[in-house]
Amino acid sequence: MKPATDPLGERFVRLRQGLRAYLRRRLPDAAPVDDVLQDVFVKAVAARQTGRAIENLNGWLYAAARTAVADYFRARGDATEALDENLPMGSEADDVRLHTELSSCLRGFIDDLPAHYRDTLVATELEGRTLRALAEAQGVSVSAIKSRASRGKRLLRARVLACCHVEMQGGLVSDYHRRASPTGDGGCA
Incomplete structure (x- = not known):
């Protein structure tokens, strides 16, 4: 037994x-x-x-x-002192580091999306192209590009949350870590 x-x-x-x-x-x-x-x-x-x-x-x-x-x-027992409650949480350098780490992590997730969602997100979110310019370049309507961007973001969000625990504060990521998976990476990028 x-x-x-x-x-x-x-x-x-x-x-x-x-x-x-x-x-x-x-x-x-x-x-x-x-x-x-x-x-x-x-x-x-x-x-x-x-x-x-x-x-x-x-x-x-x-x-x-x-x-x-x-x-x-x-x-x-380290000496402590009261903090000014008006100070921002964390340093700007920590925020930049966290967002840089998260950005590099997101790129792997974006690269694993189906091509039309991946290409749309890379062009609009990472390269800064406008929806209109992308629609004209691809010969489709702005509505089609908006739809691809929206669906791509939903897929990206689902993949990120399946692999990572993300904490938000004030609309910004305050912390994140990769979830453990019983099968290894769980398909995570």
């Missing part, structure tokens, strides 16, 4: 790389990452042992990781 598998353990193994990358971006160096990751897993096991049902394990683990990062910094 085959031993029963632990679904929490299996899911954690699949999510481990994404959680590790998430923690590496938030901790000052790589040394404590595995310790904090272990703390997150221990919290999940403890929650399960108390009978708590975790409906969205991915969300729960990332929330526990955020809490573990805060606990890590509290335990270090």
Whole structure:
């Protein structure tokens, strides 16, 4: 008889790389990452042992990781100072880096779209061509180009969200990470 598998353990193994990358971006160096990751897993096991049902394990683990990062910094006892609430969140350099990373990631997803959607999105979104100019160049109506762009964006969004967890704040991407997949990349670009 085959031993029963632990679904929490299996899911954690699949999510481990994404959680590790998430923690590496938030901790000052790589040394404590595995310790904090272990703390997150221990919290999940403890929650399960108390009978708590975790409906969205991915969300729960990332929330526990955020809490573990805060606990890590509290335990270090670094001097802190109150922040001015009028300061913008994050630095402009961080925003540029995040958007550059995301843009390079999106290009792979766009390249995997069917040709007429891919070509339309590349021309209008990446090269900055107008819908009218593209329609004239391809000998189709502006309405056809709008339709292709709209459908291409829907396909792109579905592919991105199937492979990545994306957090938005104020209409901008504030964080993202690749979802773990039991089959490897899950068809992700």
